[in-house]
Amino acid sequence: MHVLKIVFKNAFRHKLRTGLTILSITIAILAFGLLRTVIHAWYAGVEASAVNRLVSRNSISMIFPLPLSYKEKIRQIEGVKTVSWGGWFGGIYIDEKNFFANFAVDAKTYLELYPEYIVPPDQKAAFLKDRKGFVAGRKLAARYGWHIGDTIVLKGTIYPGTWEFVLRGIYTGRDKGTDESVFFFNWDYLNEEVRKKTPGRADQVGFYMIGVTNPDLAADVAARIDGSFKNSLAETLTETEKAFQLGFVSMSDAIITAIKLVSFVVIVIILAVVANTMAMTARERMGEYAVFKTLGFGARHLAGLIFGESIFITLVGAACGVALTFPVADAFGRAMGQYFPTFNVTGETVVMDVITALIVGILAAIVPTVRAIKVRIADGLRSIG
Amino acid sequence: MIVPFSYSLRNLWTRRLTTVLTASGMALVVFVFASILMLAEGLQKTLVETGSYDNAIVIRKASASEVQSGIERKQASIVETDPEIAIAGDGKPLVAKEMVVLIGLPKRGSNKQSNVVIRGITDRSLMLRPQIKLIEGRMPTPGSAEVMAGLSIAKRFNGGNMGETLRFGMREWRIVGIFDAGNTGFTSEIWGDVDQLMQAFRRPVYSSVTFKLRDSSRFGEVKRRIEGDPRLTLEAKRETKYYLEQSEVMAKFLRILGISLTVIFSLGAIIGAMITMYTAVATRVGEIGTLRALGFQRTSILTAFLMESLLLGLAGGLAGLFFSSFLQLITISTLNFQTFSELAFSFTLTPGIILRALAFALIMGFVGGVLPAVRAAHMNIVDALRSG
Numbered sequence: 094m095h096v097l098k099i100v101f102k103n104a105f106r107h108k109l110r111t112g113l114t115i116l117s118i119t120i121a122i123l124a125f126g127l128l129r130t131v132i133h134a135w136y137a138g139v140e141a142s143a144v145n146r147l148v149s150r151n152s153i154s155m156i157f158p159l160p161l162s163y164k165e166k167i168r169q170i171e172g173v174k175t176v177s178w179g180g181w182f183g184g185i186y187i188d189e190k191n192f193f194a195n196f197a198v199d200a201k202t203y204l205e206l207y208p209e210y211i212v213p214p215d216q217k218a219a220f221l222k223d224r225k226g227f228v229a230g231r232k233l234a235a236r237y238g239w240h241i242g243d244t245i246v247l248k249g250t251i252y253p254g255t256w257e258f259v260l261r262g263i264y265t266g267r268d269k270g271t272d273e274s275v276f277f278f279n280w281d282y283l284n285e286e287v288r289k290k291t292p293g294r295a296d297q298v299g300f301y302m303i304g305v306t307n308p309d310l311a312a313d314v315a316a317r318i319d320g321s322f323k324n325s326l327a328e329t330l331t332e333t334e335k336a337f338q339l340g341f342v343s344m345s346d347a348i349i350t351a352i353k354l355v356s357f358v359v360i361v362i363i364l365a366v367v368a369n370t371m372a373m374t375a376r377e378r379m380g381e382y383a384v385f386k387t388l389g390f391g392a393r394h395l396a397g398l399i400f401g402e403s404i405f406i407t408l409v410g411a412a413c414g415v416a417l418t419f420p421v422a423d424a425f426g427r428a429m430g431q432y433f434p435t436f437n438v439t440g441e442t443v444v445m446d447v448i449t450a451l452i453v454g455i456l457a458a459i460v461p462t463v464r465a466i467k468v469r470i471a472d473g474l475r476s477i478g
Numbered sequence: 479m480i481v482p483f484s485y486s487l488r489n490l491w492t493r494r495l496t497t498v499l500t501a502s503g504m505a506l507v508v509f510v511f512a513s514i515l516m517l518a519e520g521l522q523k524t525l526v527e528t529g530s531y532d533n534a535i536v537i538r539k540a541s542a543s544e545v546q547s548g549i550e551r552k553q554a555s556i557v558e559t560d561p562e563i564a565i566a567g568d569g570k571p572l573v574a575k576e577m578v579v580l581i582g583l584p585k586r587g588s589n590k591q592s593n594v595v596i597r598g599i600t601d602r603s604l605m606l607r608p609q610i611k612l613i614e615g616r617m618p619t620p621g622s623a624e625v626m627a628g629l630s631i632a633k634r635f636n637g638g639n640m641g642e643t644l645r646f647g648m649r650e651w652r653i654v655g656i657f658d659a660g661n662t663g664f665t666s667e668i669w670g671d672v673d674q675l676m677q678a679f680r681r682p683v684y685s686s687v688t689f690k691l692r693d694s695s696r697f698g699e700v701k702r703r704i705e706g707d708p709r710l711t712l713e714a715k716r717e718t719k720y721y722l723e724q725s726e727v728m729a730k731f732l733r734i735l736g737i738s739l740t741v742i743f744s745l746g747a748i749i750g751a752m753i754t755m756y757t758a759v760a761t762r763v764g765e766i767g768t769l770r771a772l773g774f775q776r777t778s779i780l781t782a783f784l785m786e787s788l789l790l791g792l793a794g795g796l797a798g799l800f801f802s803s804f805l806q807l808i809t810i811s812t813l814n815f816q817t818f819s820e821l822a823f824s825f826t827l828t829p830g831i832i833l834r835a836l837a838f839a840l841i842m843g844f845v846g847g848v849l850p851a852v853r854a855a856h857m858n859i860v861d862a863l864r865s866g
Contacts, residue, residue: 110753110757113752113756117749117750120746120749123742124739124742124743124746128739152582153582153646153679154579155593155818156545156580157579157679183546189542248540249540250540250541250542250546251541251546253538253539253540293682324648343592344591344592344593344812344820345813346812347811348812352735355510358509358743362503362746362750365499365503365750366746366750368499369500369750369753369754373753373757432731460495
């Protein structure tokens with residue numbers, strides 16, 4: 094008990110220095126937590142994937158379509174329950190800065206496949222009835238202040254022209270990780286317009302979304318689908334939704350690696366700060382350590398004192414940092430909603446924060462402890478901080 | 479009287495461990511700051527150098543990139559006849575009608591797919607881009623299933639090297655040449671005969687028409703003519719501008735990331751410097767009292783301590799820059815969000831970045847040192863001497 098008291102009192106002997114050290118740990122842990130949350134947000138699409146959904150696309154690459162006629166063939170394949178299709182529309186709202194995902198989908202089957210998108214029944218009926226209708230996520234509608242019945246105009250990039258849509262429904266996410274910033278509309282509307290302007294591009298879909306009867310069969314079903322279109326003009330590449338999303342993420346691997354490295358750098362920076370503080374503390378107290386030794390206290394006691402102080406300081410800093418991470422992440426998530434549809438701090442991040450702080454506390458105390466143990470009593474008594 | 483500069487230097491030298499720790503914290507911040515700026519710079523440089531100022535590129539209106547664009551043969555022929563197009567040595571106009579699509583290829587090592595640009599070219603394509611050199615093998619023969627790959631593709635993608643084959647469009651395509659396009663976007667592309675590729679992908683339209691201007695200053699006229707032609711649904715841009723636009727989203731993302739990170743990190747480093755300087759002041763109260771008693775002014779004391787923390791910042795800045803300069807040897811290849819295709823670019827260090835990084839380091843030192851220095855300057859002589 095006495096030891097703890099000494100540790101506590103020692104820590105606050107230099108109020109200013111300890112305060113500043115705690116502040117810098119707080120900032121670093123906050124930064125570390127935010128960076129981990131950014132990486133997490135990057136994988137949000139992967140996390141939100143369902144195990145019973147497959148995505149089928151042209152095997153050459155994303156930009157090549159598949160014929161609409163494939164839908165019947167896919168439906169007949171053993172293990173397939175629902176088939177939906179759609180395409181990336183890539184429209185621009187007012188100007189390029191307002192980026193959000195917008196898809197043309199076969200509405201009825203799409204909503205069946207995505208039970209996590211909850212649309213009120215009356216809105217759903219209105220959306221299915223209106224060719225120009227669209228559904229937007231709660232966050233997206235809030236971002237631009239859209240209300241049911243509003244007309245929204247998107248400028249086409251892949252499909253030239255200006256396109257009018259009417260907001261018929263706003264969906265909310267069933268789970269915390271569900272992306273609430275998607276814009277989807279009726280694929281039939283797109284197809285009819287395309288047929289008028291460029292008949293050659295009609296009846297082509299960007300991807301098929303396939304629901305399987307049993308998630309364990311997903312790999313077999315995917316292989317069967319790809320097998321049945323082998324050596325045709327448009328070969329398919331079918332993978333689970335998770336693998337599909339992961340493929341997207343891994344394309345920007347380099348950036349994720351950079352963020353991971355940087356979150357490591359921030360730890361090294363505070364390590365330098367805390368180690369510096371502990372080095373100063375130990376230097377000033379060499380005389381005291383010598384007195385301890387004279388009184389017969391051993392190396393273990395000295396180590397306990399120094400390590401205790403170091404870990405105490407880092408943990409207090411970590412606690413403040415973790416407490417701040419939540420409100421800051423919330424604000425950050427709202428500001429960067431366009432880049433990161435979901436931005437939630439996970440329990441894992443908090444645990445990592447605490448472990449990191451502990452490691453820093455331990456590392457920072459090593460050199461001063463060794464010095465305190467090694468010092469000869471006479472030298473220690475003679476030393477001036 | 480001014481306190482000698484060596485006083486500040488020798489004080490830092492005396493507490494070597496503390497100096498090294500503080501400066502290395504700052505060095506890390508400067509390192510991160512410089513490296514992210516270098517990355518954004520490298521990205522923009524690569525894309526800007528891809529285009530040349532005298533070339534104009536024509537794509538379909540409102541398409542953000544060549545990949546999304548489509549130009550029908552009839553429209554392409556109209557563009558081809560523009561009187562402002564330069565004529566090559568063989569008397570034919572310097573204009574290339576090209577097709578650009580993305581294909582998914584697995585990366586070497588990780589086997590993860592990424593999108594690569596494949597460009598259907600004509601014999602004019604190379605003339606329009608003098609920066610491209612064939613370094614191995616030969617050009618693909620027109621009318622055959624042969625392609626040549628950019629250096630970055632050959633290095634990073636399965637099936638992209640000499641003699642290897644790629645399979646798409648129900649055919650095998652052999653790589654018969656490797657070209658080096660220096661530090662440009664073309665290094666991350668695969669080139670083959672445009673007519674063969676159009677067949678294979680069943681895409682009866684071109685993606686872009688690129689031509690060299692006879693007189694670069696008359697671009698405005700050409701632009702007006704093409705965009706005002708009722709038969710065309712196209713827009714013309716200078717190649718440089720077109721490629722700069724392709725880098726904007728990514729560069730902006732990197733800058734936002736970089737600036738927010740450095741702001742947070744620099745707070746940590748500034749606090750580190752503050753702790754060091756406060757302690758330096760606290761342990762030297764007697765010295766400060768003596769200096770004052772000898773007749774040194776408050777301002778000189780202030781300057782001496784500020785100098786010390788500025789030196790810390792400078793040391794950190796130089797160390798950070800020293801390490802970040804090695805990053806220039808690294809090339810990273812990642813997906814450009816805007817074009818959705820793979821792009822290789824390297825860290826690029828410019829004098830501007832060096833200046834900004836050093837200024838940043840000095841500012842950190844100054845902010846960290848100003849309060850402790852003020853405290854040192856405002857000590858009461860008698861008390862200071864007594865406590866020492």
